[in-house]
Amino acid sequence: MTLSSVLSRRSFGAMLIASSAAACAPRVPESAPIEPQVNWLPEYAPLQDAGYDLPAIPLQYTQGINRRMEGLYTGEAPAGSIDVDPYAKFLYHVRYDGTATRYPIGVGRQGRTLSGLATIQDKKAWPGWTPTANMLRTEPEVYGGFRSGVPGGLRSPLGARALYIYRNGRDTYYRVHGTNDLESIGNSGSAGCIRLFNQDIIHLYNNVSLPMTINIRSEAESLRVDPENFNRGVELPPKIISPEELLGQEAISNDREPDLSQLAQI
Secondary structure, X not given: OOOOOOOOOOHHHHHHHHHHHHHHOOOOOOOOOOOOOOOOOHHHOOEEEOOEEEXXXXXXXXXXXXXXXXXXXXXXXXXXXXXXXOOOOEEEEEOOOOEEEEEXXXXXXXXXXXXXXXXXXXXXXXXXXXXXXXXXXHOHHHHHHHOOOEOOOOOOOOOOEEEEEEEOOEEEEEEEEEEOOHHHOOOEEEOOOEEEEHHHHHHHHOOOOOOEEEEEOOHHHHHHHOHXXXXXXXEOOOOOOOHHHHHOHHHXXXXXXXXXXXXXXX
């Protein structure tokens, strides 16, 4: 299938439907064994990465447009860059051939999102996390217990990968990163960082060369470029998890990971 210049923003969905229909309705001989049903899309299957076992993303979180898609890019960012729409809750990796990969994202609560042009100047696999001084000052009840930081791994709020955003050569302390808070993708709820499903941040990370320009759309730009998805999702209330729940000895001794979905502030 060739890309057509007449495809609109809806082309992501149109292209997806065409490929999914073919994949979901193969002609199978009657004697073929019945394949077991799975509860996730192929791109969100369980994944082993650097010795860590990432679970699949259940279908309930990837309904409709809330999933990774490929299509023509109709935004205003330059080729070879990242374009983030915090109002439509999408991140685009813009390629030089006029196409893009679009990822669903979770973004900051109202008034907590970086905007304008900046630069992805660093990236890390399985990064650790430490709350900023501003986080500790403004919401000590949320972040105070984590002032010493959380090491990289399945418990880290930054997930499997992180891209570090700089402006004028200085760290903004905003990140594009993975998350265990599946409900937040497609909604607002973080302290300002941009979150992706872990499978998506790994996919994006593998295609980002440093340095890379990142544009975070203003409200006016979002309305101009993608009015049909403007203000998609809802604003989630703050959720709090204690250090004992995140790093407690019980979770470690039982060799199980605590539920990180409650740490929805990062």
